Every structure is written in C-alpha cells, then in structure tokens.
C-alpha cells in the first residue's frame with residue numbers, strides 16, 4: 001500500500017547481486033498447457049475499433065482507445081472523457097472523488113470498510129450472473145457487497161455492448177457493463193477491476209514470467225499488453241509472482257490477429273486461462289488490499305489535512321476519517337482510521353542486512369516496513385505495527 005520506489009533504491013545494491021541467481025529456482029510451471037480457445041478476452045466494444053490517443057490522468061500519461069464517448073484501456077477498462085485531460089493536471093486535496101479514482105494495479109482506489117454498494121439495472125438479462133459473482137466474492141474475500149440505498153459511490157450493473165468496468169472506486173456511480181455473452185466468470189473478473197485489480201499480465205515484473213509476442217497482436221492493440229508502469233499508472237504487486245491462474249490473467253491468444261500466441265511462458269510453452277473464479281493468488285492479493293480485519297488502520301500521531309498546503313510524496317494525513325498517503329499523481333487511501341490492530345505483521349521478522357543474499361519469499365523489515373523478496377525486487381507488504 002506504500003510507495004514501492006524509495007526502498008527499492010535503497011535495496012538496489014543487493015538486488016543486482018542475486019536477481020540472476022534465483023531465476024532457475026522459480027517454480028513457474030504448475031499449470032499444464034492446453035488450449036483454452038473457448039474463453040474470450042473481455043472487451044468493452046467487441047464490434048468496434050476506435051482510435052488510440054495519449055491523454056493524462058492527473059499527471060500520469062496513458063494510451064487509451066477512444067470508442068464512442070468512452071476511453072478504453074486494456075480492452076475492458078473504462079475511463080470517462082472528463083477523467084482525462086490533454087495535458088498533465090495537478091492533483092488537489094484528497095477527497096472521495098479525487099483519490100486516485102482510476103485506482104492502480106493492485107493498489108489505491110479502495111472501497112471503504114471493505115464495503116461495495118451496488119445496484120442492478122432492472123432490464124439487465126440473467127441477473128443471476130451478478131448475484132452469483134457477488135456471492136463468489138463474498139465467499140472468498142472480506143469484501144461485502146450491499147445493495148445501494150442512497151450511497152453516492154456505487155457499482156451499477158447494466159447492459160452493455162461487451163464486458164467492461166472502471167478500475168477501483170472512482171466516486172459516484174460507476175458502471176459494470178455486461179453484454180448477454182458475459183458469463184458469471186467474466187462478471188467476477190469485472191468486479192475485480194472495480195475493486196482495484198489491473199490485469200495480471202500488467203505486473204511490472206511480468207517479463208520475468210512471460211514473453212509478449214507483439215507481432216501476433218491485432219494492429220492497434222499493443223497497448224493492451226503494456227505493464228501498468230508503461231501505461232503510466234502507478235500500482236503495486238500484492239503477490240510474489242505472476243499468477244497464471246488469476247482470473248485477471250489474459251489468455252494465451254487474447255487479441256491475436258493470426259491465432260498464434262500473444263502471451264507465452266518464458267520457455268515458449270502455453271498455459272491455461274480460467275474464468276471460473278478467484279485463484280488462491282487473487283484471494284491473497286485482495287486480502288492484502290482489503291484485510292479481513294475490521295479494526296482499521298492506525299492513525300495515531302498523524303495530522304489532519306490542511307487545505308491549500310503543499311505535501312511532499314510520502315506525507316500522511318487524516319482526511320474525513322481515513323488515512324491518506326501522498327503518492328505521485330494523487331493520494332492513496334490507506335484505510336479508515338481505527339484502533340491499532342492487535343497483530344504486528346513485522347512480529348518475528350528480522351531486519352534487512354545489507355549485502356546479504358535473500359531467496360525469493362524471504363521477508364525482512366526495512367525502515368519500518370515489511371518486505372518480501374520477489375523475483376527482481378522487494379514487495380512492500382505494509383508498515384510494521386499494522
């Protein structure tokens with residue numbers, strides 16, 4: 001939940017030493033390769049192709065496809081025209097609407113109190129898809145989906161030309177569009193976007209695990225295969241490795257123009273894509289984004305936000321009962337202030353030792369945060385004491 005960049009720099013020396021050594025020991029081949037042609041890419045407008053434009057979300061530059069009056073990222077991720085600007089725009093105060101409304105990879109744009117309000121368009125066909133998908137999320141995560149009464153922020157499941165969603169809580173009504181062909185599994189996937197997940201192959205470390213075969217991608221769709229970093233979005237990884245079984249993972253031939261693989265494993269083999277339900281890795285990541293504990297985050301000693309004051313990146317403030325951290329391009333909502341949780345995630349974890357070699361999966365404490373060694377870097381798992 002914290003910015004990943006500063007500790008990365010501090011730990012860079014050791015990373016250079018052993019990032020190559022661990023490559024051979026990574027276990028990436030648990031999935032038996034097989035054809036999964038029946039599962040199609042989620043697309044907002046399958047019958048239409050738009051024009052690619054470079055626009056800004058806050059200070060972040062991103063390539064999006066314009067179709068009708070909507071902007072589409074990665075095929076099924078929606079942005080409103082009024083969310084994007086022609087030039088970088090400054091970031092204002094943290095507010096429910098201004099707070100990284102686009103959400104990010106696997107961070108930011110959170111729903112408060114693990115609660116998502118929603119309503120369903122009365123004319124939407126096969127509403128069982130929605131209720132089954134919601135039941136699946138509630139069975140497997142700490143998120144709760146509550147029918148909206150008068151809440152201002154909510155998901156609206158409606159009929160659309162494809163399957164699509166915004167990423168993260170954006171403030172106000174946000175649509176999940178479902179064409180008749182969108183399955184319960186597709187709906188689980190779109191809810192994943194709405195609660196803050198990017199596509200799994202958008203991870204910034206994905207090149208460790210997969211080859212992207214750009215020569216096989218439909219013309220004009222290459223930007224669907226960029227990492228969230230390349231797309232100009234900030235984010236974080238909440239699991240230690242790319243999860244081929246993630247419901248947020250593209251299939252091997254998604255957006256292929258010639259039937260050949262657009263994504264393959266590093267060794268050139270294929271993999272299985274699924275839209276049955278959340279994977280163990282999906283659940284692990286969501287549990288870090290939406291911890292099952294309801295005790296809230298520790299806001300002790302943090303000052304209230306002051307309107308008009310300039311805040312450096314890394315600054316923390318309290319605003320409307322929630323803890324916010326200033327990140328590049330906005331404010332990251334770290335959660336509702338509450339009593340300090342009883343368990344410290346750093347309990348029993350040794351401090352990082354400069355120059356020591358750490359295997360993937362090792363955990364250390366460093367500058368008050370818990371880190372896990374992942375391929376190619378360290379994953380910040382959060383602040384000690386939380």
Ligand SMILES: [Zn+2]
Pocket residue numbers: 042076077189193199
């Ligand atoms: Zn998607």
